[in-house]
Amino acid sequence: MNTWFLCTIAVGVLAGVLAWLFWKSHRREQFWRETAHRLRQQLAKSEVQPWQLAVFEQHPDPLIVVNAQGHIVAINQQARRLFGEPRREGPLIFQLRHHAAAELFEEVMRTGQPAVHQIALEDGRIFQAHGWPWPLTNSPRGAILLLRDVTEQVHAIRARRELAANLGHELRTPLTSLKLLAETLIQSDLNDPELTRQLAGRVLDEVEAMTALVEDMISLAMIESGRVPLRLEPLPLADVVLERVKRIRPLADEKHITVEVDVPSDIVLALDRERFGQVITNLLDNAVKFTPSGGHVTVEAKRVNEHVRLTVRDTGPGIPPEALPHIFERFYKLDRARTRGEQRGTGIGLAIAKHLVQAHGGRIWAESRPGQGAVFIIELPVALTSASNAQ
Numbered sequence: 001m002n003t004w005f006l007c008t009i010a011v012g013v014l015a016g017v018l019a020w021l022f023w024k025s026h027r028r029e030q031f032w033r034e035t036a037h038r039l040r041q042q043l044a045k046s047e048v049q050p051w052q053l054a055v056f057e058q059h060p061d062p063l064i065v066v067n068a069q070g071h072i073v074a075i076n077q078q079a080r081r082l083f084g085e086p087r088r089e090g091p092l093i094f095q096l097r098h099h100a101a102a103e104l105f106e107e108v109m110r111t112g113q114p115a116v117h118q119i120a121l122e123d124g125r126i127f128q129a130h131g132w133p134w135p136l137t138n139s140p141r142g143a144i145l146l147l148r149d150v151t152e153q154v155h156a157i158r159a160r161r162e163l164a165a166n167l168g169h170e171l172r173t174p175l176t177s178l179k180l181l182a183e184t185l186i187q188s189d190l191n192d193p194e195l196t197r198q199l200a201g202r203v204l205d206e207v208e209a210m211t212a213l214v215e216d217m218i219s220l221a222m223i224e225s226g227r228v229p230l231r232l233e234p235l236p237l238a239d240v241v242l243e244r245v246k247r248i249r250p251l252a253d254e255k256h257i258t259v260e261v262d263v264p265s266d267i268v269l270a271l272d273r274e275r276f277g278q279v280i281t282n283l284l285d286n287a288v289k290f291t292p293s294g295g296h297v298t299v300e301a302k303r304v305n306e307h308v309r310l311t312v313r314d315t316g317p318g319i320p321p322e323a324l325p326h327i328f329e330r331f332y333k334l335d336r337a338r339t340r341g342e343q344r345g346t347g348i349g350l351a352i353a354k355h356l357v358q359a360h361g362g363r364i365w366a367e368s369r370p371g372q373g374a375v376f377i378i379e380l381p382v383a384l385t386s387a388s389n390a391q
Contacts, residue, residue, distance in 0.1 A: 062127075062147040065134065066105055073142070082147070101145070104131045108143040119147065126151045171213070174206040181206070213348070220330065220348055223355045230272040230359055237308065238263040240273060241299055244280040248288055255293045259284075263301040267308055269380055271360065279356050279364075280312075282349040283376050287314035290374070303382065307362075310378040319368035327366055328354040 056063060062079035066072055075083075104117040108131040119127045127147040133140030181203050188195055222228045241263050252259050280299075287297045295315040302309055319327060326332045331347040357364040362380035 059146075061149075064145040064147075065142060066145065067142040068109065068140070070102070070105060079147070101129060104129050104145065105143050107131070108133050109140060112140055118150075124151070125149060126154045171210065174210050177206050178203060217348065220352050220355070223352060223359070228275070228359075230275055232270040232272055232360075234268050235271045235273060236265060237267045237269050237271070237301055237310070238265045240271060240277050241280055241301070241310075244277050244284060245299065247281065248284040251285075252288050252297065255288065255291070255295075257288055257291050257293070257295050257297060259288075259297045259299070261299045263299065263310075267301055267303070267382075269308060269382065275356050276360060279353045279378070282353045283312040286349065287312055287316070287374075287376075290314065290316035292316065304379070306382060307379045308382050310380070312376045313373060314375075315373045318370040318372050319366060319374050320370055324366055324368065328364070 056074075057076050059076055060078065062082050063076045064072055064079050065074040098119050098121065100117045100119045104115055107115045107117075112133050114130065114132045116131070117129045119129050121127070126149070128150045130146045130148070132144045132146075134142045134144045181199055185196070185199050188199070219228075238261075241261060245259055245261055249259060284297065284299070291297060291314045297315075298311075298313045300311050300313070323332075328350045330351040332350075354364055357378055357380075360380055362378055364376065364378045366374060366376050368374040
């Protein structure tokens with residue numbers, strides 16, 4: 001008897017839960033059916049044409065219609081993809097989850113005039129939110145919000161500003177130095193050939209620094225815009241590496257730095273000799289510059305699954321962990337105080353290397369621990385290796 005009684009109660013509870021869930025689903029469906037019916041009635045009164053409904057629904061930007069109480073009465077498919085289905089109750093901010101949307105709605109309702117606010121979502125996307133009163137009167141019954149994704153434009157503007165600031169910073173130092181050198185030449189005794197030679201040499205150094213900066217900027221701009229087509233051909237990786245090591249060796253010998261190369265001669269890749277050689281030069285140049293006298297630089301290559309991994313390793317001071325994510329950004333330098341003199345550079349070499357490696361279908365990254373040197377790693381696909389060896 002007790003078992004039968006408990007089973008009866010359990011069945012009753014389950015039936016009650018199912019009935020409640022059905023009722024909730026029915027109420028939700030009824031709510032949206034009533035909302036759609038009211039919207040159709042409103043649209044019918046305002047003599048909206050079917051093509052206007054199609055424009056609203058298929059508009060490429062999110063569109064949201066809000067009533068005077070701040071509740072959503074209609075959204076198009078783009079808005080549903082962005083924010084999900086509108087909630088039945090609660091103000092607009094609950095749906096869009098951003099105070100700027102509520103402020104935009106309140107401004108439109110208060111002034112009866114169009115307004116614009118910027119909304120930055122948690123995922124990093126930035127929207128330009130436009131609001132209009134609905135209908136277009138001084139006492140609107142609601143508002144229409146249009147959200148336009150301007151993430152790329154905002155990032156591009158920010159990048160241009162940073163570029164202008166960085167470029168100005170990089171040019172200010174050599175220009176200031178040139179001015180001081182010119183003033184010194186004017187005021188000095190030109191009959192002293194040794195002093196004149198020293199000053200002229202320093203002027204030449206500063207001019208060369210600015211020339212290198214301009215050339216790197218032009219190269220980076222052309223590479224980023226895709227105006228530098230690669231002339232790929234099957235090449236032994238060792239040949240390209242050794243050619244660039246030969247160019248950097250005088251600088252290494254001057255600092256008593258040993259450069260060792262361990263690249264198998266049978267590794268053949270699809271490379272642009274000049275452009276990929278530029279990548280090797282940039283990495284070797286950094287390694288030699290930041291390695292103290294008597295140190296070592298090692299270039300190695302080996303096959304890893306379907307890729308060839310090329311590493312350039314030095315015994316320099318290393319790269320701080322917080323700097324690793326930024327070292328391939330243009331103008332990024334670990335210590336601006338050290339970029340003048342022996343470690344001077346344009347701050348663009350690694351950015352150029354990154355773009356050129358990506359153009360070859362590969363990737364590049366760095367690993368380092370402070371005080372234990374730095375390792376730059378390039379991975380390239382080996383799709384042409386077997387075919388080239390077969391020839």
